[in-house]
Amino acid sequence: MSRKSSENQAFSLKIISWYKANPRELPWRGTTDPYKIWLSEIILQQTRVAQGLPYYYAFSETYPTVKDLALAPESEVLRLWQGLGYYSRARNLHSCAKFIWYELGGIFPNTYSELLKLKGVGSYTAAAISSFAFGEVKAVVDGNVFRVLARYFGIDTDIASGKAKIEFETLANKLIPNENPGEYNQAIMDFGARLCVPKNPDCPKCPLKETCFAYQKNLVKDLPVKINKTKVKERNLHYYVIRCGENWVWKKRKSGDIWEGLHDFPHSEGEPAPYLGISEEKPRLIPKKYRHILSHQRLNASFSELEIPLEKHQELSKWCENEGYLLVAENEIEYLAKPKLIVNFLTDQGI
DNA sequence: AACCCGGGGCT
């Protein structure tokens, strides 16, 4: 690694100095266990610390080691992840744990390039684990780092572009010191999360304001540049809550749509169906409508109930098998991983 | 390069 320029050293020294006076106390700090660090980093992807914390405690207590996670059934892992979102993270987490336990003899990969091969581990997460756990000099570039560097150095490249990813990672790797690289990575992220915040940062309190491009040019509001082109899709979902005695009809969601691997009910999109294949009876519409907002979809959901008489249990069972549905006893529902929308519905139903 | 994948909190 080449020697850092004095300007770069001044930047990193001020960031570290600020951090030492203003550290966040977080449960995964102070450990060098790559498993715990990996766990925290996956949980925190696109997730605020405050939202991820309870999940970190739950996972690190339920699965203290990579072996414990590897030996758990995926259904249990997804259930523990319930409510956190981006569920592919949980599936990849579990898949990696099995890979590390069964294929790598339980030895966690210990370099940036080996970590990068793990499912769900990209350049940010590989840099975080390799620097925090193994002291490798690899700079993290997350949303905080994009913002801090764009403002301080006056970079107006669209941070959503692939070009920016390369540009900012190259710059970040010139700034990171060879001594205590993990501490520097923690420092710049805390600095972005607590001082150089997206809206209305308290620049007068900033130790870097004298040499900050954006502050000196009055461009703090304009940096970083992010061109957002995600279009939100509106969807109308109609769910059928089919019960036969104590048994409910459930569906495990497949790939190609939201909530893969989670459980909801048989449903149609668009207009509710007047009758279902299993009964001549008309489903009874529940008046309450549910609006559920995702980052890329707005869901309008309604629910209808249908009670199947006990005599038809055999026929219902056959129907579920043909349609790929599951019959689940009411007291087992709590163990299914479900999207928040469905949890909200069940709560309203007193389940 | 463009698109997809959750849920929550702040402005």
Next chain:
DNA sequence: AGCCCAGGGTT
């Protein structure tokens, strides 16, 4: 309502 959050995978 829009933006952002210790991003990554797929096409």
